Amino acid sequence: EVIVGTGKKGGVLKDATLKRIDRFSDTLAAYPELSRPLSVVDAVKFMRQGFYGGDPGRYGLLTGTDKRFMLPYLQHLDGGSGGAGMGKAFIDSTRATTRITVQMADVGTTRMDALLQKLRAQADSIFPADRYDVLFTGTSVVFLKGSSYLVSNLISSLFWAIVIIVVLMALLFNSVRILVVALIPNVVPLILTAGIMGFVHIPIKPSTMLVFGIALGIAVDNAIFFLARYRLELKLTGGDLSRSVDNAVRQVSVGIIYTSAVLVAGFSMFAFSRFGGIQALGLLTTITLLIAMLTNLLVLPAMVLSLNKRIMSKAFNEPMLEIYDEEEDIELEALTVETQKAPKPDGA
Structure with a gap:
């Protein structure tokens, strides 16, 4: 009109x-x-x-x-x-x-x-x-304005999601260096996905913008999983950087692979949808999660190893939040039970 x-x-x-x-x-x-x-x-x-x-x-x-x-x-x-x-x-x-x-x-x-x-x-x-x-x-103009407004709000929500993740990781690891090391392998998949969208001419719309927020949250979870285990291994190995990275990869790689495989299998179901928006959501999320899994298993340990021992050891000193390790072995034989006698009543 x-x-x-x-x-x-x-x-x-x-x-x-x-x-x-x-x-x-x-x-x-x-x-x-x-x-x-x-x-x-x-x-x-x-x-x-x-x-x-x-x-x-x-x-x-x-x-x-x-x-x-x-x-x-x-x-x-x-x-x-x-x-x-x-x-x-x-x-x-x-x-x-x-x-x-x-x-x-x-x-x-x-x-x-x-x-x-x-x-x-x-x-x-x-x-x-x-x-x-x-x-x-008219309806076309209103739809265009609504889509533009929704996409801009989704971009804003993605920005605030990154800010919240950065704040929480800063509280967890208490180091700017670790923030950089953890975020780079998880931002790379988003950039590659955006490049794929441009290469195959997939437009930025509400259904495709959701991919970035979903994938970022899941990928950062894997990075935190690895870094938390690496911090524990540093204490157990006395600060041996190579052994700590090797042990951390051995401990968390299977869990990261299984978690990513389940999520990829779940989101890949959307790829069979006849609705273009849902189909793009499934395909792009699947691709992003696969790339994020590889970057967290390959790029993240490599970045940790590329930094010298002094920097990485200092970065993990005295975190503001301590992660409780449920897998830590407990020596059952060393456990003792303390008993306390009940006080006698007056006049006894």
């Missing part, structure tokens, strides 16, 4: 306005994504054709001669007071505002946004801004 306001009573039926609307309608009709537009101009043309007995050659705007005979009919184009004129659907009761109706094919939000930008520029060139107010509206 294109709303054209003249700001003057009866301004829609002026010759200059009708000619501009007719010119803009021809512009709209030139786009294959759009249907044939309908406006008050079509009503005027039909009225002229009907006045001349349905002659197809008379289908057009009124000439100076036509106005002398058809001006009374033109004034009642909107049906008058409560009438049912054929122009009533296109102009308001004061004949100051009109609309142009056109249908748009499902071309996607990217093409739709570019098309609207181009149409706005052409409308501005046809309707002077000091004389006309042109507004693009």
